[in-house]
Amino acid sequence: MISVQNLSFSYGGHIVFDDISLLVNDNQKVGLVGPNGAGKSTLLGLISQNQQTDIGRVQVVGSIASVPQEIKHDPALDNSSSIRAYLDPEHEHYDFEVTKFLKGLELSRLNLTDSAKLLSGGQKTRLAIIRALLAEPDILILDEPTNYLDTKGKKWVMDFISTYQKSIIIVSHDLSLLDHSIDKILFINAHTKKIEEYKGTYAQFLKLREEKINLTKKQHKASAAHIQSMQEGLRMGTQSVKQRIQLQKRIEREKEKLPELPREAAGLKNIRLPEPTRGGQIPLSVNHISKSYGDNKILDNVNFYLERGEKLALIGKNGAGKSTLVKILVGLESPDSGEVVRDVNLKLGYYSQEHEVFDFAETVIKTIQNACHLNDGHIRSILGKFMFSEQKIYQTVGTLSGGEKTRLAIALLVLQDYNLLVLDEPTTYLDVLSQRIILEALKEYKGAMIIVSHTEEFIKELAPSRVLLLPENRIDHWHDEYLAKVGEV
Numbered sequence: 001m002i003s004v005q006n007l008s009f010s011y012g013g014h015i016v017f018d019d020i021s022l023l024v025n026d027n028q029k030v031g032l033v034g035p036n037g038a039g040k041s042t043l044l045g046l047i048s049q050n051q052q053t054d055i056g057r058v059q060v061v062g063s064i065a066s067v068p069q070e071i072k073h074d075p076a077l078d079n080s081s082s083i084r085a086y087l088d089p090e091h092e093h094y095d096f097e098v099t100k101f102l103k104g105l106e107l108s109r110l111n112l113t114d115s116a117k118l119l120s121g122g123q124k125t126r127l128a129i130i131r132a133l134l135a136e137p138d139i140l141i142l143d144e145p146t147n148y149l150d151t152k153g154k155k156w157v158m159d160f161i162s163t164y165q166k167s168i169i170i171v172s173h174d175l176s177l178l179d180h181s182i183d184k185i186l187f188i189n190a191h192t193k194k195i196e197e198y199k200g201t202y203a204q205f206l207k208l209r210e211e212k213i214n215l216t217k218k219q220h221k222a223s224a225a226h227i228q229s230m231q232e233g234l235r236m237g238t239q240s241v242k243q244r245i246q247l248q249k250r251i252e253r254e255k256e257k258l259p260e261l262p263r264e265a266a267g268l269k270n271i272r273l274p275e276p277t278r279g280g281q282i283p284l285s286v287n288h289i290s291k292s293y294g295d296n297k298i299l300d301n302v303n304f305y306l307e308r309g310e311k312l313a314l315i316g317k318n319g320a321g322k323s324t325l326v327k328i329l330v331g332l333e334s335p336d337s338g339e340v341v342r343d344v345n346l347k348l349g350y351y352s353q354e355h356e357v358f359d360f361a362e363t364v365i366k367t368i369q370n371a372c373h374l375n376d377g378h379i380r381s382i383l384g385k386f387m388f389s390e391q392k393i394y395q396t397v398g399t400l401s402g403g404e405k406t407r408l409a410i411a412l413l414v415l416q417d418y419n420l421l422v423l424d425e426p427t428t429y430l431d432v433l434s435q436r437i438i439l440e441a442l443k444e445y446k447g448a449m450i451i452v453s454h455t456e457e458f459i460k461e462l463a464p465s466r467v468l469l470l471p472e473n474r475i476d477h478w479h480d481e482y483l484a485k486v487g488e489v
């Protein structure tokens with residue numbers, strides 16, 4: 001059971017919660033939603049008692065296991081002798097049980113006896129989820145658990161949630177995840193800094209919230225009309241002085257009671273990617289590339305080229321080598337054999353869902369200043385478009401919310417006239433509205449693009465001209481039949 005009473009919380013001058021209360025009962029399954037930066041991860045942090053509250057009371061009864069949104073360094077993981085020791089520290093499970101979870105979260109290629117230290121952020125995050133699930137706590141807290149999973153992995157997580165016999169709080173921008181076996185939705189209203197509670201699943205929440213907004217609008221309209229008619233009466237001037245004073249008072253009272261109109265959610269403004277700098281006909285070609293890690297051959301004689309302005313989708317299940325290929329393309333890894341030939345005028349912009357290119361200790365504004373030589377006014381206006389307020393631009397990158405980091409990474413792409421974008425899951429962490437805006441900007445982009453995404457809708461709308469399938473290592477013109485492969489394993 002979790003009970004939060006009259007809690008207020010802020011980071012410096014930035015208020016996140018203003019006097020909120022909530023209750024999660026035993027065996028209840030709760031979806032926590034709200035736009036990027038609303039405070040979802042903050043609330044989960046407060047509940048898992050990692051952070052101190054300013055005012056208010058957080059009470060938790062029962063054991064709790066919490067997996068944060070992103071894991072780069074987890075001391076428990078870094079200090080474990082093996083993956084197995086990390087996942088099941090008390091050795092309470094058989095190997096086959098542990099293996100079943102690894103398979104569910106698409107990590108079956110990992111060796112239980114290996115060390116977990118050198119794994120990628122996405123792999124570490126998934127291992128942390130498995131560790132929490134194996135611990136079977138009374139309260140399981142998951143912050144966007146499906147970010148690094150494809151459709152099959154998401155389905156596995158969904159099934160797990162629906163059969164789990166204890167309480168769960170789950171944050172997700174993947175709304176289908178919150179449409180099954182969810183008892184209630186807690187919505188963080190970023191304007192009022194309050195929590196609104198809705199019974200039922202996400203779909204029911206959307207309906208109830210819309211009804212609530214419509215009702216408020218109706219009440220507002222009726223009261224405003226009443227006020228207006230009283231004001232007109234006053235203008236006619238037919239009343240006595242006393243009546244006029246009374247009427248004036250009534251108008252003031254009604255005005256005070258006027259329900260506040262719900263404000264539209266603040267979202268990214270429409271973005272336009274700049275015209276790409278002119279380059280050669282073939283911005284990049286990949287000649288017979290192979291790459292192995294130990295005995296594991298990841299890429300076997302990959303061979304393709306890209307034409308100017310062409311969009312190429314990279315499709316394959318987790319572990320098929322997409323990220324390895326992407327890292328070779330952008331020069332972060334080198335192939336064992338073969339070469340990448342880059343056009344002399346190639347300007348390549350790279351987006352990675354793990355944000356490994358950021359210096360987390362740097363401020364938002366300094367990050368942009370370091371990357372491009374633009375004047376401060378221009379930088380500030382772009383940052384404003386990406387919803388970084390004057391106060392936020394001095395925040396360090398490490399303290400930004402997941403969605404805010406993605407927004408910053410995309411701002412960096414927009415500030416430069418790249419002619420090839422290599423995008424590895426560019427919508428991770430983004431709320432639904434922001435995903436849409438990024439998609440529209442990418443659709444309009446005139447440069448070449450190599451894109452990795454597990455979101456069918458996204459690939460469909462981007463309409464790539466060709467596709468590279470891994471691990472089959474086959475290149476083909478795009479057909480809609482490939483859509484089925486986007487989300488599957």
Ligand SMILES: Nc1ncnc2c1ncn2[C@@H]1O[C@H](COP(=O)(O)OP(=O)(O)OP(=O)(O)O)[C@@H](O)[C@H]1O
Pocket residue numbers: 011012014016034035036037038039040041042043069395399400401402403404429431
């Ligand atoms: N240490 C910190 N110092 C200053 N501000 C912070 C700090 N940590 C978080 N914030 C700010 O508090 C707000 C809430 O952050 P939080 O991570 O809880 O959002 P969220 O709802 O989880 O967002 P997302 O959907 O993007 O993950 C954000 O604006 C964030 O920048």
Ligand SMILES: [Mg+2]
Pocket residue numbers: 040041042069143401402403
């Ligand atoms: Mg978050």
